[in-house]
Amino acid sequence: MHVVVCVKQIPDPAVPGALDAYNTLQREGKLILDESDSYGVEMALQLVDAAGGGEVTLISMAPNGEVSGLRTALAMGAAKAILVSDPALAGSDALGTAKVLAKCVERAGGVDLVLAATESSDGYTGTVPAQMAELLSMPALTFAKHVEVADGKIKIQRQTEAGYDVVEASLPVVVTVTAGVVEPRYPSFKGIMAAKNKPVDAVTAADLGLADQVGWAGARQEITGVTQAPARQAGEKIEDDGTGFEKIVGYLEKLKVI
Amino acid sequence: MFEWSEEHRMIRDAVREFVDKEVRPHRDELEHGDMAPYDLLRKLYRTFGMDQMAAASFDRRLAAEEASAGEGSAGEGSAGASRASSDDEGDGGGRSSGFTMLPIIELCKCSPGMVTAMGVSVGLTAAAINAKGTVAQKRRWARDLLTMEKIGAWAITEPSSGSDAFGSMLSTARRDGDEYLLNGSKTFITNGPYADTIVFICKLDEGNPPAERKVVQFVLDSGMAGLEQSKPLRKMGLHSSPTGMLFLDDVRVGRDRLLGESEDAFTGRQGREASKATFVMERSGVAAMALGMIERCLELSVRYAKERVQFGKPIGEFQLIQLKLAKMEVARLNVENLVFRYLESSAAGVPMTLAEASAMKLYAAQAATEAALEAVQLFGGNGYMAEYEVEQIARDAKVLQIYAGTDEIQVTHIARHLLA
Numbered sequence: 001m002h003v004v005v006c007v008k009q010i011p012d013p014a015v016p017g018a019l020d021a022y023n024t025l026q027r028e029g030k031l032i033l034d035e036s037d038s039y040g041v042e043m044a045l046q047l048v049d050a051a052g053g054g055e056v057t058l059i060s061m062a063p064n065g066e067v068s069g070l071r072t073a074l075a076m077g078a079a080k081a082i083l084v085s086d087p088a089l090a091g092s093d094a095l096g097t098a099k100v101l102a103k104c105v106e107r108a109g110g111v112d113l114v115l116a117a118t119e120s121s122d123g124y125t126g127t128v129p130a131q132m133a134e135l136l137s138m139p140a141l142t143f144a145k146h147v148e149v150a151d152g153k154i155k156i157q158r159q160t161e162a163g164y165d166v167v168e169a170s171l172p173v174v175v176t177v178t179a180g181v182v183e184p185r186y187p188s189f190k191g192i193m194a195a196k197n198k199p200v201d202a203v204t205a206a207d208l209g210l211a212d213q214v215g216w217a218g219a220r221q222e223i224t225g226v227t228q229a230p231a232r233q234a235g236e237k238i239e240d241d242g243t244g245f246e247k248i249v250g251y252l253e254k255l256k257v258i
Numbered sequence: 259m260f261e262w263s264e265e266h267r268m269i270r271d272a273v274r275e276f277v278d279k280e281v282r283p284h285r286d287e288l289e290h291g292d293m294a295p296y297d298l299l300r301k302l303y304r305t306f307g308m309d310q311m312a313a314a315s316f317d318r319r320l321a322a323e324e325a326s327a328g329e330g331s332a333g334e335g336s337a338g339a340s341r342a343s344s345d346d347e348g349d350g351g352g353r354s355s356g357f358t359m360l361p362i363i364e365l366c367k368c369s370p371g372m373v374t375a376m377g378v379s380v381g382l383t384a385a386a387i388n389a390k391g392t393v394a395q396k397r398r399w400a401r402d403l404l405t406m407e408k409i410g411a412w413a414i415t416e417p418s419s420g421s422d423a424f425g426s427m428l429s430t431a432r433r434d435g436d437e438y439l440l441n442g443s444k445t446f447i448t449n450g451p452y453a454d455t456i457v458f459i460c461k462l463d464e465g466n467p468p469a470e471r472k473v474v475q476f477v478l479d480s481g482m483a484g485l486e487q488s489k490p491l492r493k494m495g496l497h498s499s500p501t502g503m504l505f506l507d508d509v510r511v512g513r514d515r516l517l518g519e520s521e522d523a524f525t526g527r528q529g530r531e532a533s534k535a536t537f538v539m540e541r542s543g544v545a546a547m548a549l550g551m552i553e554r555c556l557e558l559s560v561r562y563a564k565e566r567v568q569f570g571k572p573i574g575e576f577q578l579i580q581l582k583l584a585k586m587e588v589a590r591l592n593v594e595n596l597v598f599r600y601l602e603s604s605a606a607g608v609p610m611t612l613a614e615a616s617a618m619k620l621y622a623a624q625a626a627t628e629a630a631l632e633a634v635q636l637f638g639g640n641g642y643m644a645e646y647e648v649e650q651i652a653r654d655a656k657v658l659q660i661y662a663g664t665d666e667i668q669v670t671h672i673a674r675h676l677l678a
């Protein structure tokens with residue numbers, strides 16, 4: 001079983017981020033594995049184990065040939081990676097990113113399953129996996145909180161507001177997994193040592209035949225402005241004069257919690 | 259070497275995450291409850307594959323040793339045939355020493371006692387068996403200690419023998435036919451209350467004066483007739499490291515438990531070399547512990563100096579507070595450089611001298627204690643409260659100046675080298 005996992009390398013969320021002149025996040029420093037992608041990596045490793053063989057390939061698009069986040073996922077147990085790093089990719093919108101990743105899936109070859117997070121922790125568009133599936137002519141199953149693969153089919157529990165739906169599809173397929181679908185493993189020391197020597201196929205947009213379709217040149221989205229999120233409003237204080245509970249019950253009823 | 263390699267940083271980050279997620283939530287139980295550290299240590303070992311690496315390394319070395327013994331070129335119990343804490347995978351000592359140091363540093367940012375429990379079991383007890391034991395003894399006891407499947411204690415200190423460990427030692431072994439009878443009391447024994455395997459250090463009583471008796475070591479199993487392991491002692495700090503007493507009353511053992519199966523295993527030059535190697539390893543480990551504690555003090559203190567407002571501004575704007583932070587940073591840099599020096603010398607295959615290791619330990623232990631006390635001072639009243647972590651670090655750091663050779667003993671080792 002060959003599973004491809006989309007892995008985004010993002011600026012460390014613990015460090016305050018900064019925007020460039022085009023209102024996009026500066027990505028010049030060290031990048032780390034987006035935590036939301038660690039669930040996909042773990043899920044892929046578990047599915048390959050359950051299938052009794054196969055391998056996990058990572059695909060990533062990052063500036064400056066950055067591999068720090070990829071090494072973390074390789075240390076967890078992925079076999080190899082494809083990294084697209086090219087100044088021409090700067091300014092790529094969600095569709096541009098989806099085109100690049102779809103080409104990477106084709107480059108990986110013989111793919112049974114593509115896993116991605118529901119959205120990245122820095123961009124939050126949440127549209128790339130579905131766009132990628134369309135470009136690959138694969139079904140897209142999204143918000144999976146449980147995944148089973150058997151007999152060339154995949155069955156997921158799709159998270160909904162009320163609970164979950166069971167959705168099935170034939171392989172190959174693109175699946176997005178929710179945070180918490182599995183508990184990502186820590187990379188073992190041996191895995192960390194081995195990661196250094198695992199193959200990373202470094203390619204450019206031109207290598208993928210996408211030179212003019214990505215980056216600012218190909219972007220159909222534009223960030224026209226960025227504003228601070230409004231400060232959190234102070235909550236309502238209820239003085240308990242003996243009927244405080246009624247106000248709380250009324251408040252919860254208004255929220256339809258009870 | 260002036261900074262950790264990318265590989266080292268990956269290990270550091272992974273262990274740091276483990277400590278924050280798996281150990282820190284238990285800090286209160288480890289500090290103020292009765293939680294023993296062993297399950298968490300085993301989880302650490304399993305999570306990072308340290309148990310499998312240790313077992314594989316042990317098996318490789320033992321196979322090589324057996325092959326070598328088969329050729330008649332090395333006898334059983336050859337000194338230094340297998341170092342417990344080193345798992346070099348054929349990649350150079352510096353890299354693997356770093357793998358040993360980083361968990362020590364990161365664990366010490368939360369629970370230094372866990373490092374002591376781990377270090378004594380793996381770095382002292384297993385190392386003693388590996389250094390002087392026969393192949394059969396290593397197979398019987400060392401492997402399970404190295405993987406943390408079993409917990410070890412290394413019993414040397416007695417109520418009346420501390421720094422003068424061998425001179426004042428009263429514990430004895432007396433021959434009784436083909437066997438030995440062991441008697442004595444040991445105290446301040448790390449892991450003593452819960453140890454499965456105990457290396458008991460004593461003197462062979464042949465009716466001669468104590469000062470002339472040979473030092474011998476035996477490996478004991480928990481539950482042997484005549485062996486009593488006390489409950490944990492109450493201590494100033496290091497609460498996550500159970501410390502206890504051992505009482506031996508005519509414990510009968512065969513020669514198979516005599517380390518090296520020789521009464522002369524610890525006499526002469528070989529014995530001194532083995533002790534020296536143990537001291538160097540132990541003292542460098544203390545420097546790594548100190549580094550973890552200083553780094554944590556600095557991290558907490560910088561954050562507090564920015565957040566705590568007095569006289570209308572963050573206390574970090576006052577120069578006396580800045581002085582404390584600056585002194586901590588100087589200590590951090592110095593101790594980190596000492597740790598890097600140890601890694602460099604390991605990578606170069608040049609072991610540190612005892613005097614160097616003593617100097618490293620002396621400086622690092624004092625620096626950690628000073629940094630922790632300064633952190634308490636910086637936190638003021640809050641720093642004196644158990645709720646704030648610096649209170650624990652200050653209590654824990656003090657032991658670095660006492661165990662693994664007191665500051666005073668380190669001074670004598672350094673001075674002896676200088677004046678030789």
